[in-house]
Amino acid sequence: MVNERMYGLGAEPSAIRELFAYGMARKAEIGADNVFDFSIGNPSVPAPDAVKQAVLELMEEEPSALHGYSPAAGDPRVRSAVADHIRRHFDVPASPDQVYLTAGAAAGLAISISAITQPGDEVIVIAPFFPEYQVWIETAGCTRVEVPAHVPDFQLDIDALDAAIGPATAAVIINSPNNPVGAVYTRENLEALATLLARKEAELGRKIYVISDEPYREITYGAEVPYVPCVWPRTIVCYSYSKSFSLPGERIGYVYVSDLMDDAAEVSTAVAGAGRALGFICAPVLFQRVIAACIDEPSDVASYAENRRLLTEGLGALGYEFVEPDGAFYLWVRALEDDAQAFSDRAKAHELLLVPSDSFGVGGWVRVSYCVSRATIERSMPAFKALMEEYRA
Ligand code: PLP
Structure with a gap:
């Protein structure tokens, strides 16, 4: 059975x-x-060509070390490279301990949702939403609460979110640039979300996380993509190299638990635990190393x-x-x-x-x-x- x-x-x-x-x-x-x-x-x-070059260079290394396991959260050199990239690009105090390498954003999202929820919690998604969110939310024993995007601009509808957030709300998943509508949330829109979440946390006496699903961060047509942890500190970033580095089959990305949140160490320990529970340990090692080598060179x-x-x-x-x-x-x-x-x-x-x-x-x-x-x-x-x-x- x-x-x-x-x-x-x-x-x-x-x-x-x-x-x-x-x-x-x-x-x-x-x-x-x-x-x-x-x-x-x-x-x-x-x-990018840099990916091919990095693969060729890495193939010269001693094979049992190159293809061996890394620690569960990733090769410490790669976690440092990612943290350094985050610090340089977004001007936040990112530390390697807060970075957990994953098999793409899919693994990162499944891990993040499980890490910060209890069974029975609610997780808010913005409709239209990436269909697999439902699968990961259910796997964590939680309930999906859909909040329609604001029409016609498909930004976050702050009033609708206000009405939807309640005592069981553990997290809001956002995805900007967005699949499927292509919206990029403006700074003003994200700031309004942060103001709302701060008020709701105070009213409800619970922490509300933002899970920021960002595989399309570098694919924009001129719009600014604000870094969500700078706007709402209690943010977990799920990044992937699938889209902007054109590496979807290599399954490589990371979870970054913002250093700016007051419970950063606790959350990143829970992320490690969720990675362990779900079997997402030691992301593909060759491509961990590749992305460390090419981190500033997207397609x-x-x-x-x-x-x-x-x-x-x-x-x-x-x-x-x-x-x-x-x-x-x-x-x-x-x-x-x-x-x-x-x-x-x-x-x-x-x-x-x-x-x-x-x-x-x-x-x-x-x-x-x-x-x-x-x-x-x-x-x-x-x-x-x-x-x-x-x-x-
Ligand atoms: N989130 C969104 C919004 C996506 O569009 C995708 C893939 O299409 C994913 C997550 C999963 O991406 P990955 O290939 O990094 O697992």
Whole structure:
């Protein structure tokens, strides 16, 4: 007899992965050029040359040391390099003890949620939200509380958060630059959140953490991305090298428990404990070392800006409604009918793979990942046109 919940999670792949798998099969059938696969956030920009150089240099090292275990929280040299990077870039007193290396942001988020909650606590997510949050929140025995983003700018809705935060609230997960809408929270918006959290902590007599999920930090189109620990000290940053270093398959990232919070040492000890409990110890060692060597050299993400321009101009001219993204590489497009799944299915008939919004916690939209080749966007326009015409007919 297997665990029912785990069986359910295994049996039902995420909507994104399901569409991605469909795309792979369809490409094998009719040729990759004939499928417009906007399903998944796999970076199309190559990893920086510095990554290849670092790998080649590291391969000269003595293999049993190079490929051996590191301490559970990561190689001390790498934790120091990350802390140093945080200090230099964000002007905060980051110490290596507060850095825990992880297999991407996914592991970091699962660890962070488990570290700072008790079963029965509530964790707030901003809808639309990254679907896997629900899985990690449930695994920690907590309840997800959804707070819709403020429309039409998709910033944090402070009044709605005020209404949602109660005695059981342990944390608010935020993600800026945002997947799926591309919003970047302004400093003013984050300061309003901090003011609210300070008031709520005093009123409720409990600590409320912000878990800042930041895999897209470096992918912006001019917007400032404030460092959340500077605004709200009780912040745990979950960073990943998947997107801005184009290394999603290498599974490398970190949790940084802000040194500025009054319970920093206790929280980072709980992070280590959650890493142990969940089996996320000793993140991939070769890539720990690689990122230490390349930490200031992310991928050149300029082509995402060009993709964004092509896609928004093209879809705008065809009459589609969407949220203008300030960061990440997703376009949040209004479906042409209320049922996003039905719209996504009709798009499929035009070989357009668009992720329906339902698993992000809202209906009526689709997510278009534009981390694809420029040619894919250009060639997809007649399909988007035909889809629009079908609805207008
Ligand atoms: N959080 C968000 C918002 C994401 O979009 C993703 C991946 O797409 C993740 C977390 C997980 O990223 P990682 O590859 O670092 O595990």
